[in-house]
């Protein structure tokens with residue numbers, strides 16, 4: 474594995490998959506068939522569906538996700554009316570799963586087993602990837618029979634297939650029936666069904682498998698980022714009031730949660746970007762496998778077969794000066810007020826200094842949905858709850874598993890429902 478400096482990003486980010494493969498690198502990184510991620514090698518159907526179906530409909534989902542998050546908070550949080558109650562990283566993950574479940578398979582929106590599978594499958598895949606990496610190549614197959622997490626992945630997949638495959642078959646039957654009153658549901662499963670180019674991709678079991686891969690790409694990355702921002706909101710409480718004021722103003726202008734409301738949350742966007750700059754989810758990013766020998770413009774040769782990565786955390790840290798280590802939540806908000814910069818420096822934007830979503834052709838296609846999910850979650854927390862750490866506690870330290878940087882899963886966050894919630 475070769476760690477390269479970001480001066481090479483611009484020439485590498487445009488290279489085609491045949492020369493520099495993101496897919497091969499990610500599949501190998503997640504230990505391929507052992508974690509069942511090798512389905513990615515069959516094609517990028519899910520990325521295509523995000524780009525052509527989800528992202529253009531994001532506005533439409535804003536009120537629905539707000540409705541879901543309110544309901545989810547009431548169900549997932551312990552009783553906290555007039556009293557402080559404890560939540561943790563895992564509580565936020567459950568909320569994020571609910572946001573994702575709201576768009577993944579409409580008829581299973583309320584199905585607790587489906588939600589659990591979407592939460593557990595990514596965790597099990599991570600476990601297998603981390604464990605398998607340290608097992609010598611010749612012993613991996615044997616280890617895969619013994620490791621509890623590989624069995625857990627297998628059961629997650631089987632259960633998901635038995636829940637979702639009949640829905641695919643029913644939808645196909647209805648489509649073929651010629652019933653003019655039949656309206657296709659507007660959910661991820663349907664988009665994958667509509668976009669599947671070949672018979673193999675369109676198999677019910679393959680579609681379900683891809684939905685789980687999407688949960689892997691989205692749920693924990695989003696909840697890690699949301700929890701880091703939540704830790705920062707509590708660690709720097711002086712930001713809470715200006716952020717609340719911004720949300721209330723946007724809600725007042727729009728008369729409730731609308732398509733445009735989230736784009737008006739510019740201070741919140743800046744806060745999230747600063748939080749991610751200092752606590753990115755992975756030390757290494759832009760993982761690529763070199764598929765044929767590549768000679769870079771300055772003569773450096775990348776041999777076939779190596780994997781290259783960028784040290785995205787130090788790159789992002791050093792992207793600001795002076796005092797790169799200092800948390801400045803409205804740094805990017807101020808930048809956007811400069812003439813000509815109104816649409817720059819946004820959370821979902823990538824450049825050679827900001828690669829927590831990757832950069833270039835194969836950068837994260839779900840980052841716009843992630844931005845929406847995190848803003849909705851933080852806005853509802855800020856408006857409806859008081860937040861603090863237990864007495865004497867400071868911002869929890871991160872916990873690293875290989876290159877992955879997790880917010881401390883054992884850290885307590887105290888919440889108390891506001892007597893008069895601000896949200897309309």
Ligand code: HEM
Pocket residue numbers: 495496517519520523687690691692694695698754758759760828829830831832835836837838839840842843
């Ligand atoms: C804050 C949350 C998220 C973070 C930090 C994140 C980060 C990333 C990163 C670093 C990559 C690899 C990019 C590269 O190799 O250059 C990626 C790829 C991907 N992400 Fe995200 N992601 C997030 C949320 C999401 C969500 C919500 C979805 C789905 C709705 C999603 C779907 C994907 C997919 C499908 C890929 C693979 C793209 C490809 O290989 O072409 N991500 N993400």
